[in-house]
Amino acid sequence: MKWLVVLGLVALSECLVRVPLMKVKSMRENLQENGMLKEYLEKFPYSPVKFLSNDQNKKVNYESLRNYLDVIYVGLITIGTPPQTFKVVFDTGSADFWVPSAFCNTLSCEAHGRFNPRSSSTFKSPPDPVLVVKLRYGSGDILGIVGYDKLKIGDLEAFRQAFVLTTWEDHGFGSFAPFDGILGLAYPKLAQAGGTPVFDKLWKKGRISENLFAFYLTSGGKRGSMLMLGGVDHSYYSGELRWVPVTKQRYWQVALKRITVNGTVIACHDGCQAILNTGSSVVNGPYEDVLNIQNVIHAQHTFNNMYVIDCNTTTNLPDVVFVIGGVNYPVPARSYIRKEAFGTCVSAFKSFSDNRFNSKTWILGEIFLRLYFSVYDRANNRVGLAPSI
Template sequence: PQFGGLVDESQAFGLSLREPSKFMEYAVFDGILGLGYPSLGLGGTLPIFDNLWKQGLISEERFAFYLSKKEEEGSVVMFGGVDHSYYSGELNWVPVSKALYWQLSVDSISMNEMVIACDGGCEAIIDTGTSLLIGPSDVVFNIQKIIDAKQSYSGEYIIDCDAVSTLPDIVFTINGINYSVPASAYIREDHQGTCYSNFDEGKGGLLLSDSWILGDVFLRLYFTVFDRGNNTIGLAPAV
């Protein structure tokens, strides 16, 4: 495969011949590019990032993501370096707590300086393959009550669109630094003018019983660097 000017030679990949759901049929992409640690590679397969590094195609053992707040503007993945024009201030570096997924420790989740989740600390996975903010069922249910989101017949949580201008930020404190997620990010509006909560409960998959997945809702707010050389994750406000 080729990424910009990088040609990754002898890359093994998995081919799906059958999908049990309609997910891939209606997806706007052809597959998933795994960028986790090599221990996640199926059957000992060396992931693409590790192959790029092994072949000497990148100068730094890191990659970064910029997810645009507006989908039509596109997003950027950077292999081997960081473009400082995509974020403001300084990168805050957080140790990887478990080298499997890109996992880190969260101090707390709060609103109006009151802890509403993750009291005493919890674990979270930074994952571009997840759209929402995913957490334990009972904890997320409590957050839905706090923001007055009501469950619909489809299972999604609907919320008054006016709440975007009245609800406070929800703050994820990570390694002593506060990362605010405003109501405009944790509430989304569809084309029909209905608004939904961007919090959802974990249903297996990546999620452990007491952990979170910080998906695109979080990553659109914070430029993220995944540093394999130092096993750290860098976060800074995206521009």
């Protein structure tokens, strides 16, 4: 009987596929170190607000809520036979999958790995007519065509996986971006390119044993960052997972009850919505609410929606507490204040650039998700959160 139990535990552990994630320099850091940040922000202002608007242009395939400027976690995948390797962002803020193609000659594409379908014996073109896709992001647009090939993530393989081969990319995805492409993990309703999204394909083909995935994001320590597919390793968090239902099955969106500082409500007074987004390092929110937070932490406005703070005062700043599902999730100053190049301390709370848009939605990025292990349960349409170890 003891051997049966041991074998059962081994079998269970084999159902969980771990994909290591690498913490790399963000695009913001690369631009700042080269003295190009201000010029870039003026030329390519990031505006996630348009993706939340009910009046968005229906003729354009609007994509995710990512802030490419701050993406710093990438993982390795391969496409094709023989395999071609790419660095991608595993993104809960989108559902499409794309990489640059050999047919793309823009500077943005040439600075990254490009997939060559002619070098893959398993690549398949879609039946005529060729599907051309245009996706609009916070930092620019991409244009591409849909193809099919073998995808490998860790030990998982998905055959005839649909993905976009970009043929043109905006300069916003230039050489300072620390990734080649994006692999979206949001709900299929958000996908624009056609075909079955990657995670859904893995589940439908029986490649994973549970219809869920999880993220462990860290800036260092004993363990590296990890994407877990098809299961959860409970050793990565403390306490128990607290579950909250998904309120809208497009993004991983949940109800946010309020935001407090020292017990006083400073934002989201009447309840609001929050989107968990692994593709951004910041927390975005409504203009007035974010301004309240900046005032509480004594952050001073500079340019392009940036707020700086005296680095000597950060140890005395209070926690900003997000209340989700009746549970307090504090975010301390060490997380929401980041020290950038040349010793500048910057607030990681960002308001939507168009402050005329009356949105009550918040976008919780890396500064929140590094503190809390997060589980994305498609089977039960819920999100689980627990303090990361």
